[in-house]
Amino acid sequence: MTASVTPLRLETARVALLRVDETTDERRAEVRVFLQWEGEDHVGVVAGDPAASGRAGLVAAATLRAVASLDDQDYRLVDTSTAQSGGATIALVVVEDPDGGRPLVGTTVIDEDNRQVAFAKASLDAVNRRLGHHG
Numbered sequence: 001m002t003a004s005v006t007p008l009r010l011e012t013a014r015v016a017l018l019r020v021d022e023t024t025d026e027r028r029a030e031v032r033v034f035l036q037w038e039g040e041d042h043v044g045v046v047a048g049d050p051a052a053s054g055r056a057g058l059v060a061a062a063t064l065r066a067v068a069s070l071d072d073q074d075y076r077l078v079d080t081s082t083a084q085s086g087g088a089t090i091a092l093v094v095v096e097d098p099d100g101g102r103p104l105v106g107t108t109v110i111d112e113d114n115r116q117v118a119f120a121k122a123s124l125d126a127v128n129r130r131l132g133h134h135g
Contacts, residue, residue, distance in 0.1 A: 014128055015067065020059055020116050024050045031055070033062040033120050035070070037131075042066045056080040056119040060093050063123035067131070073098045075127055080119055082110065091118035095126045104130065 018034040018041070029050040035042045044066030046058050057080050064075040078094040088109045095104040106126030110118040 015070070015124055015131060017063075017117070017120050017124060020062075020114075020120050022055070022059075022116065026050065029055060029058060031058040031062040031116070033059065033066050035063070035066045035124075037070050040070070042069045044069070055116060056091070059116045059119040060123045063120045064095065064127070067124070067127055071127075071131055073130070075104070077123075078103060080122075091115075091122040093119060093122040093126050095123065097130075 016036040018036055021032040021034070023030045027050065028047055030045065030047040033044045035044075044062040044064065046062040046065060048054060048058050057077065060080050061077045064077055067073075067075060075098060076096040078096050079092075080094075081092045083090045083092055089112075091108050091110050093106045095106070097104055104126040106122040106124065106128075108118050108121040108125060
């Protein structure tokens with residue numbers, strides 16, 4: 001008996017999330033997201049309102065800014081939100097496709113110990129497949 005083997009496409013290397021740093025005072029929050037890709041570090045920095053309700057958006061925007069430094073694409077954040085599914089809280093990030101196609105969507109389960117990291121991971125999830133095509 002002969003079996004047919006279909007070659008599998010190897011997954012391209014993914015961007016590594018190194019860390020998310022936040023500094024906050026009563027007037028301003030600043031988020032720095034540190035990524036690594038192909039041995040190089042990339043940092044995205046965004047500042048904005050210090051309200052906790054807006055922090056997910058700052059993290060996602062900082063992540064996309066760091067991605068732009070390695071990809072030369074302008075990924076614009078559309079929205080961040082959360083959802084409940086299967087007993088877990090899910091971080092959702094919607095990003096505008098720079099090529100004008102369907103929005104790019106990323107998700108990840110939120111770890112309550114570090115909620116902001118989930119929004120960085122969801123942002124990367126939204127754009128990682130595109131990075132393999134542009135990088």
